[in-house]
Amino acid sequence: xxxxxxxxxxxxxxxxxxxxxxxxxxxxxxxxxxxxxxxxxxxxxxxxxxxxxxxxxxxxxxxxxxxxxxxxxxxxxxxxxxxxxxxxxxxxxxxxxxxxxxxxxxxxxxxxxxxxxxxxxxxxxxxxxx
Numbered sequence: 001x002x003x004x005x006x007x008x009x010x011x012x013x014x015x016x017x018x019x020x021x022x023x024x025x026x027x028x029x030x031x032x033x034x035x036x037x038x039x040x041x042x043x044x045x046x047x048x049x050x051x052x053x054x055x056x057x058x059x060x061x062x063x064x065x066x067x068x069x070x071x072x073x074x075x076x077x078x079x080x081x082x083x084x085x086x087x088x089x090x091x092x093x094x095x096x097x098x099x100x101x102x103x104x105x106x107x108x109x110x111x112x113x114x115x116x117x118x119x120x121x122x123x124x125x126x127x128x129x130x
Contacts, residue, residue: 001025037075041082045092051083055096 001022008015045051058077062068080096087094 033075034078037079038082041079041086045083045086045090045094048092050093050095051087052095052097053080053083055080055098 001018005015005018005022008018056076058071061071061076064071084094084096086092
């Protein structure tokens with residue numbers, strides 16, 4: 001669609017028609033991505049009692065010019081918003097774990113840090129929802 005638009009004469013009626021078609025196509029793709037993210041978030045929350053995800057700073061990730069477009073297209077922050085919302089609606093515990101709270105080395109991954117132990121996580125999530 002974008003290529004067809006670039007071939008049109010800028011002040012012509014066909015250019016404006018192509019602009020309208022391109023806008024509709026962008027809306028359709030955006031709505032499809034949003035719908036898919038909502039469905040995945042609902043499935044994730046429905047299948048688990050406790051959901052914990054790493055709270056990433058998307059604005060800092062986008063600074064990498066090689067991955068910026070892919071990260072923006074993935075809509076990470078929008079997905080986490082949907083997960084938070086679904087957790088509140090269904091009364092499930094959803095916790096965003098900060099970057100500094102996770103173990104960094106592979107050797108330490110076998111043992112969960114105290115924050116991620118099931119009892120503490122559920123208590124913390126319950127206190128956050130109140």
